[in-house]
């Protein structure tokens with residue numbers, strides 16, 4: 001589904017991603033894990049075209065993605081929930097959700113009802129400004145906004161950072177539903193081990209800008225945790 005090969009990326013003189021290889025299978029839910037600063041967010045930004053790569057390639061269903069400017073990546077079928085959410089605080093919930101509508105292939109004029117079934121709070125808050133929502137509600141809005149385009153792949157960068165436990169539970173339920181019942185491919189950067197184990201089917205461990213271990217989530221051993229995740 002997504003094939004990343006030999007990707008190198010640098011911020012000025014500092015190289016962050018080193019010949020990074022990563023393959024994502026259709027219908028999988030893959031957690032990308034690793035200590036702070038190993039390059040997880042940088043990798044997602046490269047996938048979304050928000051950062052240029054120096055070399056290597058990124059393919060989506062066999063077609064080159066890395067040659068497409070950022071604005072063509074969502075229409076190619078990638079929904080992205082960035083770290084820190086990045087909702088538009090002065091726009092209403094409805095306006096935030098409508099942003100993806102023009103790039104839908106069917107040019108739908110209405111926000112799909114499914115978004116409100118997944119996140120009923122967004123219907124209640126439809127006319128409130130995004131900036132007035134709680135952190136957890138904003139995160140639900142960011143996920144809803146990414147789903148409006150009906151993506152083939154949903155990418156989430158630490159969706160539970162600073163979110164209260166009951167909303168973390170709800171976000172987990174939604175990811176599980178989308179992945180297991182609807183077959184949506186999910187890529188999740190996640191620091192919380194419990195959450196990763198609950199929703200992830202596979203893991204990829206990163207260290208120093210490379211993927212150093214890949215397996216089914218059930219095989220994430222204490223040794224690997226100690227080596228690549230413990231602080």
Ligand SMILES: Nc1ncnc2c1ncn2[C@@H]1O[C@H](COP(=O)(O)OP(=O)(O)OP(=O)(O)O)[C@@H](O)[C@H]1O
Pocket residue numbers: 011014016034035036037038039040041042043
């Ligand atoms: N805009 C930037 N300019 C220069 N260096 C950067 C920039 N953004 C990130 N870095 C550096 O790149 C490295 C990787 O950062 P990145 O945010 O991708 O890591 P991460 O694995 O997502 O960590 P975290 O869990 O803290 O978000 C870090 O050393 C970081 O300081």
